[in-house]
Amino acid sequence: MTPRRARLSRRIFTAALILTTVGLFVATGMLYVAQDRQRQLLATSIRTSGWVAYQAQLEYVKTSATLDLGRESLPEDIVDRLSLRLELLYSRIGALYGSQDGKALPGIEAYVGELRPYEATISGFLARLEQPLPPDFAAKRMLSSWRAELAPLGETLQKILERSVVYNEAVYARERELAGGVTMMPLLLMFLSGSGLIALLRLQAQRDRDRLDDVLAARRAQAVVESNFRAAIESMPSVIVIFDPVVQRVSFVNKHAAELIDPSPHHPAWQRLISAALDSGKEVPGQSAVAVNLAFSRPDGLISSLRGSFYDVTWEGRTQRLLALADVTKIRDAELQVMQAAKLATLGEMATAIAHEANQPLAVIRMAVTNAKRLYENGEVGEALNAKLTRISDQVERVKRITDQVRRYGRMGSSIQEPFVLKEAIGLAISFVAEQYRAAGLRLDIDVDLPLDLNVVGEQTMFEQVIVNLLVNARDACESRQSNLGDPIVTVRTVLEGNNVAIQVEDNAGGINPAVMNRLFEPFATTKPAGKGTGLGLSVSRNIVRDMNGDIIAQNVGSGARFTVRLPVAMARMSVEEAA
Amino acid sequence: MNRDRSIVICDDELELANEIGEFFQSHGWRVSVCGTAKDVRAILSRGFAPLCLLTDLRLKEEDGTELIAFARTLPPALRPGVCALITGHAADPAVGDNLGADLLYFKPADPFDILADLERYAERVAAQPA
Numbered sequence: 001m002t003p004r005r006a007r008l009s010r011r012i013f014t015a016a017l018i019l020t021t022v023g024l025f026v027a028t029g030m031l032y033v034a035q036d037r038q039r040q041l042l043a044t045s046i047r048t049s050g051w052v053a054y055q056a057q058l059e060y061v062k063t064s065a066t067l068d069l070g071r072e073s074l075p076e077d078i079v080d081r082l083s084l085r086l087e088l089l090y091s092r093i094g095a096l097y098g099s100q101d102g103k104a105l106p107g108i109e110a111y112v113g114e115l116r117p118y119e120a121t122i123s124g125f126l127a128r129l130e131q132p133l134p135p136d137f138a139a140k141r142m143l144s145s146w147r148a149e150l151a152p153l154g155e156t157l158q159k160i161l162e163r164s165v166v167y168n169e170a171v172y173a174r175e176r177e178l179a180g181g182v183t184m185m186p187l188l189l190m191f192l193s194g195s196g197l198i199a200l201l202r203l204q205a206q207r208d209r210d211r212l213d214d215v216l217a218a219r220r221a222q223a224v225v226e227s228n229f230r231a232a233i234e235s236m237p238s239v240i241v242i243f244d245p246v247v248q249r250v251s252f253v254n255k256h257a258a259e260l261i262d263p264s265p266h267h268p269a270w271q272r273l274i275s276a277a278l279d280s281g282k283e284v285p286g287q288s289a290v291a292v293n294l295a296f297s298r299p300d301g302l303i304s305s306l307r308g309s310f311y312d313v314t315w316e317g318r319t320q321r322l323l324a325l326a327d328v329t330k331i332r333d334a335e336l337q338v339m340q341a342a343k344l345a346t347l348g349e350m351a352t353a354i355a356h357e358a359n360q361p362l363a364v365i366r367m368a369v370t371n372a373k374r375l376y377e378n379g380e381v382g383e384a385l386n387a388k389l390t391r392i393s394d395q396v397e398r399v400k401r402i403t404d405q406v407r408r409y410g411r412m413g414s415s416i417q418e419p420f421v422l423k424e425a426i427g428l429a430i431s432f433v434a435e436q437y438r439a440a441g442l443r444l445d446i447d448v449d450l451p452l453d454l455n456v457v458g459e460q461t462m463f464e465q466v467i468v469n470l471l472v473n474a475r476d477a478c479e480s481r482q483s484n485l486g487d488p489i490v491t492v493r494t495v496l497e498g499n500n501v502a503i504q505v506e507d508n509a510g511g512i513n514p515a516v517m518n519r520l521f522e523p524f525a526t527t528k529p530a531g532k533g534t535g536l537g538l539s540v541s542r543n544i545v546r547d548m549n550g551d552i553i554a555q556n557v558g559s560g561a562r563f564t565v566r567l568p569v570a571m572a573r574m575s576v577e578e579a580a
Numbered sequence: 581m582n583r584d585r586s587i588v589i590c591d592d593e594l595e596l597a598n599e600i601g602e603f604f605q606s607h608g609w610r611v612s613v614c615g616t617a618k619d620v621r622a623i624l625s626r627g628f629a630p631l632c633l634l635t636d637l638r639l640k641e642e643d644g645t646e647l648i649a650f651a652r653t654l655p656p657a658l659r660p661g662v663c664a665l666i667t668g669h670a671a672d673p674a675v676g677d678n679l680g681a682d683l684l685y686f687k688p689a690d691p692f693d694i695l696a697d698l699e700r701y702a703e704r705v706a707a708q709p710a
Contacts, residue, residue: 352669359668360593363687367599370691374606391595439638439669 025194032187042104046171049104053164056092057157063089064154067147071140082143083129090122093153096160106167111160118153226315239306239325241270242315248274251320260327261299269299277323281310282549292325293547295417303416305332336413339540343465346472347410353436358402361395368392405432413462417547419455419570420463422494422501423448429467430492433475437490442478444471445491454501455570458548466544466552467492469537470505470563477509477561486559496569500550503565511556520554585702586610588628588660590620590635590647600634603691607699617642624654631705632698633660637667637679645679662701664694 063085070078096102097112125146133139233240234254242252250265261269273296281290289309296304308325315322347354372388375381409432426448437444456463471490478488486508493504512520523539538552545552550567587609591597594615601611612630614620617639624633633651637644648663664683678684683697 356668359687360596363666363668363689364593364596364599366688367596367603367691371599371602371606374603391599395595 028190029187032190043171043175045101045104047168048101049108050161050164050168052092052095052099052101053105053157053161056089056096057154057161059085059089059092060150060154060157064147064150067143067150070143071147074136074139074143078143079129079133083126086122086126086129090119090126093119093122105160105164107163108160111156114156115153118150121149233322236324238308239323239327241273241323241325242313242320243270243274243323244318245321250274251315256327260296260304267299272296274323277306277308277310277325280549292323293549303329305329335540335543338536339462339465339544340412342469342536342540343409346468347406349472350433350436353439354402354406356439357435358399361398361402365392365395365399368395408461409464409468411461413459413465417457417459419457420460421452422454422456422503422567423450423452425460425464426450426467426492426494426503429464429471432464432468433471436472436475440475440479441488442475443487443489445489447491447493450494450496450501456501456548456550456567457570458544458567462544463548466541466565467503467505469541470565473537473563474505474507474509474561477507481509497566499569500566501569503567504562506557506560506562508558508560510560512554512561514556517554517556521552584610584631584706586612586628586630587632587634587698588612588614588620588623588630590614590617590633590639590644591666592616592636592640596636600691600694604695607695616640617644617647620647621650624651624658624660627658629654629658629660631661631702632664633662634664634666634694637665637669645681648681661705662698664698666694 063082066078066082066085069075070082075081093115096105096115097108102108128142134142230252233252236254237256238254239257239260240252240254241250241257243250248271250270253261253263253265253270261267261273276294276296277292280294281292289311291307291309293307294305296306298304305328306325307328308323311322311324313320313322368388368391372385372392375385375388405428408428430444430446434444471492474490478490481488489508491504491506493506495502495504521538521542523536538554542552545565545567548567550565552563552565554561554563556562585608587601587604589597589600589604589611590613591600592615594613597613597615601613605611610630612623612628614623617635618641620633620635633648635644635647639647644665644667648665651660651663662682664685665679665681666685666687666689668687683694685694
């Protein structure tokens with residue numbers, strides 16, 4: 001049954017119930033009134049019947065008195081008077097059991113047998129009176145005998161009257177008892193209870209209506225909140241996606257998200273984004289949000305760098321997850337530019353060292369070429385000349401390695417995160433600064449005992465730049481250190497810690513000033529003299545390491561500073577496309 | 581005479597030292613090639629006074645200038661006639677005074693320039709009355 005039909009039938013049922021109740025109530029009232037009226041009628045009948053008995057008795061007394069008068073003095077109009085009386089008596093007796101009122105007399109049925117003969121008697125008397133009366137004495141005797149004949153009637157009537165009076169007394173007493181509102185009590189109580197019931201129902205209805213109003217108000221408020229929330233996230237200059245965490249189905253995307261992928265939440269790329277975000281999610285200690293950092297290849301082929309967080313929200317009545325991402329592609333690009341500037345600055349500082357490194361093989365080549373030319377001119381074109389040419393070739397290879405290194409180092413980084421062999425990357429970074437260290441007379445201890453299949457995920461040249469930065473910083477620190485600290489030593493060490501690998505760069509140059517320690521990784525916080533360093537190296541390094549889902553910390557240990565880069569080990573080779 | 585066109589060459593890059601040695605040898609010079617300053621000190625201490633000492637500026641254990649300074653402390657009879665430095669560094673400080681050497685070359689220097697300079701010096705020495 002549909003809710004609409006259910007509501008309708010419930011309404012009909014309620015109306016029927018109300019109608020039935022009202023009907024029953026009215027019927028009860030009417031019944032009571034009818035019964036009361038009947039009872040009153042009965043009481044009236046009883047009272048009237050008493051009157052009938054009284055009138056009969058009175059008429060008997062009057063008749064007796066008339067008979068007595070006739071018996072004594074026999075007035076002239078005795079016949080008329082007696083006829084009147086006897087006729088009245090006759091009718092009164094008949095009324096006792098023949099009339100409606102008379103029938104109400106208590107036990108009247110028992111007297112019918114006694115009364116009926118008197119009717120005949122009285123009829124006989126009346127018939128006699130039609131004829132002329134006998135002479136005086138005889139008339140008086142006749143009347144006297146009638147008087148005697150009617151005497152038992154008087155007794156009977158007296159009995160009936162007495163009985164009627166007793167009964168009436170009882171009825172009166174009962175009526176008196178019931179009178180004075182007592183009669184009205186049940187009706188009143190009925191009305192009171194009915195009114196109470198109605199009031200109760202009305203209260204109940206009011207309470208339900210209030211509750212319904214509350215619910216409706218709350219629902220309206222919730223709708224307003226949700227609509228405001230929707231407007232707020234719609235207008236946010238961030239990518240916002242709301243999805244069901246169980247089935248990973250997207251239920252809302254805001255304008256910026258639509259621009260990133262597609263306005264339709266059913267586009268398959270959303271699944272890719274959510275999976276990539278979930279994979280890169282990292283719990284932030286002390287916060288409910290989960291930090292996300294990923295490079296996402298968009299359906300239009302561009303790659304966006306996205307940073308943000310997951311949050312739990314109530315959306316459309318159930319708990320869902322909100323993924324808020326900032327498109328930091330431009331920031332990333334700017335960071336890459338800064339990184340590039342930092343790299344070029346380092347490269348500039350290292351130019352003399354690189355030139356020296358290149359001049360060595362060039363010097364060998366020049367000498368070897370001169371000697372080879374002589375051999376050729378002298379006709380010594382055998383093994384000796386070949387050896388010279390091989391040497392020249394080897395030295396050219398050596399120069400190439402140097403220029404390769406410079407080219408590699410000077411290359412612009414990208415935002416593609418891929419697994420790479422950590423040991424190789426550390427080796428390349430070290431080889432880049434090795435000559436500087438040699439030239440500066442710094443000892444560089446290397447303790448990098450890592451398996452060759454140990455990968456980390458990131459952009460390799462960026463990571464190398466982090467290590468180069470740390471080694472250049474260590475070199476600068478050693479060069480400006482006080483000489484009483486012994487021979488300067490810089491150590492590069494790797495430590496495996498479960499699923500993480502820590503790369504430590506440590507020097508013995510006196511450590512970092514505690515005043516700078518807290519803002520060491522902030523942009524433009526440099527301890528180097530003006531003109532040296534960009535002040536961005538550590539800030540950019542931290543961003544690179546964070547992009548690799550790692551962290552970088554600095555601490556003072558022993559007689560120097562130690563920088564630790566901690567990275568998660570990538571167990572399996574996995575390209576960014578698979579990850580995304 | 582020992583001093584007649586003799587040269588001690590020192591460079592920790594032995595391939596370079598050998599090539600220079602070979603070049604001078606082919607031009608009639610007596611050549612001693614060393615990879616370390618220690619070896620040069622040993623040769624000089626043995627009483628061999630070469631006409632020329634040609635050393636790299638940055639050696640593994642000792643600076644070329646220190647080696648030249650040591651050579652200059654030797655008695656005149658044992659002292660090399662001319663001390664030359666060769667360096668690959670692009671911007672070494674205080675180039676003006678040749679870092680205490682008689683001659684200063686930058687890698688990759690033309691071997692014929694070095695030879696010409698040293699031949700000129702040898703002729704000047706030969707022209708001097710004994």
